[in-house]
Amino acid sequence: MVRRLTVLYHSDFKEHDPGQVKHPEAPRRLDIALKSVMDVASSTPGNRVSVVGAPRGSLEVFKRVHDIVYVERVKLILRTRRFEWLDRDTYVSRGTLESLMRLAGASQKAVTLALRGVSSFILGRPPSHHAGVSGRAMGAPSMGFCLFNATALVARVLSDHGRVAVIDFDVHHGNGTQEIFYSNPGILHIDIHVDPSVSHPGTGYPEDVGEGEGAGTKVNIVTPHMAGDDIYRNALRLVEAILDSWKPDYIVVSAGFDAYRGDNEMVLMNVGTRFYYTIGRMLSTKAKAVVSLLEGGYGSGLERALK
Secondary structure, X not given: OOOOEEEEEOHHHHHOOOOOOOOOOOXXXXXXXXXXXXXXXXXXXXXXXXXEEOOOOOHHHHHHOOOXXXXXXXXXXXXXXXXXXXXXXXXXXXXXXXXXXXXXXHHHHHHHHHHOOOEEEEOOOOOOOOOEOOEOOOOOOOOOOOOOOHHHHHHHHHOOOOOEEEEEOOOOOOHHHXXXXXXXXXXXXXXXXXXXXXXXXXXXXXXXXXXXXXXXXEEEEEEOOOOEHHHHHHHHHHHHHHHHHHOOOEEEEEEOOOOEOOOOOOOOOEEOHHHHHHHHHHHOOOOOEEEEEEOOOOOHHHHHHOO
């Protein structure tokens, strides 16, 4: 049975645009993803999957999870309305401000829905999970396409209303999210990602379990390159066991589809459609509501795993 799911989307998410610069994190990602979502919506009985417009919000909300100085610095850059590299792979463009305002509004709307027991999927960009307290997180060389961490924002606000678990199955470690909550005992963070010794951002080893009162609430599940369904199936069993012990009220998902076979050239993996279907179905049974946010996924992952 498919639970009710509200997909939050707006064309402004495509305004974050590298223009003539070839970059994997480009607006076409949403064209692919939206088609997959619309296919699901049209084939799901009872209108259980609906696509609604993401409202506009204020960037001030990101001060819940980021350093105030960092937020103000990014806002100043955004007001110039020009293309600029913030680091070796993270850019801002003329329309990035509009995209981020929609991301802020979508995050707030997703929280409102979750508190009513309605799950949602924020089909937006730029992605979130590499953005830490002040940008680059845990010694990473760059922000990995991310500017503000909407995943962390949703989790932080929901934690005021119950127990929260963050699940990240993007192929890369969500170092920004983990940094933000590293000493927070009230938010469980489970991250499945490829070996950090050979992949960006170079963080997320199994021994990284949190610090202070948060020690033991951060779980990093590391996979080898070319990992397939067998390895991910075992990882999923571990995730389920931990969730059964944690008993979250709400789950926030960093939904990356870049571990799907053939999705991109940055990291070669071999995960099939079944894993994504299984983890989505399992997570929907473990909390009052699930809020998912689009992270990675650049081709076949968005075309097939998102369905």
